[in-house]
Amino acid sequence: MKHDTQNKLAPTTIVLHWLVGITIIGLLASGVYMAENGVYTLFPWHKAFGFLILFVALARVFWRFKNGWPSAAGNYTALEHRLAHVVHxxxxxxxxxxxxxxxxxxVLGGHGLDVFGIEVFAQNFSVEDPEKTLPINYELSKLGSAVHFYLGYVVIGALVLHIVGALKHHIIDKDGTLRRMLGKQI
Ligand code: HEM
Ligand code: HEM
Structure with missing residues (x-):
């Protein structure tokens, strides 16, 4: 399998970046839309895509550890370098x-998980009232929801910096940072 070089990124890096990146942007947008408007029709899709992307993201993290981070494609200042690293x-x-x-x-809230018609985790129905679901672990489910909520907004902030940085390198510095992530040799 090809590795990243300073002039060209490996196809694995590029495919994983855009597959995970575009899915995450869709999940952030659908998550905020659902939560702000109380519209839950997108909900099963959000959960199913969110679950599936976990496996691709795991492969990507594995690839990053095995391959290291790609070296900078332009003349970054020390501050830019550090900021880019933290954001990544x-x-x-x-x-x-x-x-x-x-x-x-x-799942710990008792709601279960259905991935396009395949039940991955069952709903936890109450014995007394089979219409109602009961939490499996109330405290952990609340912790999960809180992390999901706050981290969601941290990711949106990091993503704005990430995209502004990519555009700054492309438009102002005119270096190969963005072109390299689009698969070009620089
Ligand atoms: C329109 C959206 C996006 C653009 C234009 C973009 C652009 C870029 C560019 C140009 C690089 C290379 C940076 C370098 O060489 O130092 C990069 C790397 C990276 N991007 Fe994005 N990106 C986008 C969305 C995302 C999203 C949503 C994520 C979150 C999962 C993400 C995570 C990363 C990571 C972790 C890296 C480091 C290299 C790697 O692991 O592949 N990007 N991105
Ligand atoms: C990378 C994957 C994911 C991203 C980026 C993402 C992002 C978001 C965001 C930004 C929100 C709105 C903020 C909030 O109200 O919490 C949200 C809401 C939600 N997400 Fe996700 N999500 C992902 C995966 C998942 C998965 C796998 C599940 C469940 C199996 C899930 C379940 C939910 C639920 C239940 C809500 C609504 C919370 C509420 O309004 O009470 N998400 N998501």
Whole structure:
């Protein structure tokens, strides 16, 4: 399997970046939309895609550890370098913590998980009232929901910095940072 070099990123890096990246943007947008408007029709999709992307994100984290981080494609200042590094850690960490906390909130809250018609975790119905679901672990489900909520907004902040940084390198510095992530040799 090809590795990243300073002039060209490996196809694995590029495919994993955009597959995870675009899915995460969709999940952030659908999550905020649902929570702000109380519209829950997108909910089963949000949960199913959120669950599936966890496995791709795990493969990506494994790839990052095996391959290291790609070296800078331009002349970054020390501050830019550090900021980019922190933002990359927040983003890649969130690709694991967002689905895990979402799962904790839902599954430990007793709501179960259905992935496009396949029941992965069953709902925890009350014995007295089979219409009602009961939490499996109330405290942990509340912790999961709180992490999911607050971390969601941290990720949105980190993502704004990430995209502004990518555009700054492309438009102002005119270096190869963005072109390299689009698969070009620089
Ligand atoms: C329109 C959206 C996006 C653009 C334009 C973009 C652009 C880029 C660029 C140009 C790089 C290379 C940086 C370098 O060489 O130092 C990069 C790396 C990276 N991006 Fe994004 N990105 C986007 C969305 C995302 C999202 C949503 C995530 C969150 C999961 C993400 C996570 C990362 C990470 C962790 C890296 C470090 C390299 C790697 O692990 O592949 N990006 N991005
Ligand atoms: C990378 C994956 C994910 C991202 C980026 C993401 C993002 C978000 C965001 C930004 C919100 C709105 C903030 C909030 O109210 O909490 C949200 C809400 C929610 N997400 Fe996720 N999510 C992901 C995966 C999941 C998974 C796997 C599940 C469950 C199996 C899930 C269940 C929920 C629930 C239940 C809500 C609504 C919370 C409420 O309004 O009470 N999410 N998500």
């Amino acid at each position: 850690w927040v983003l890649i960490g969130a690709t694991l913590l967002m689905p895990i906390s979402g799962l904790m909130g839902s």
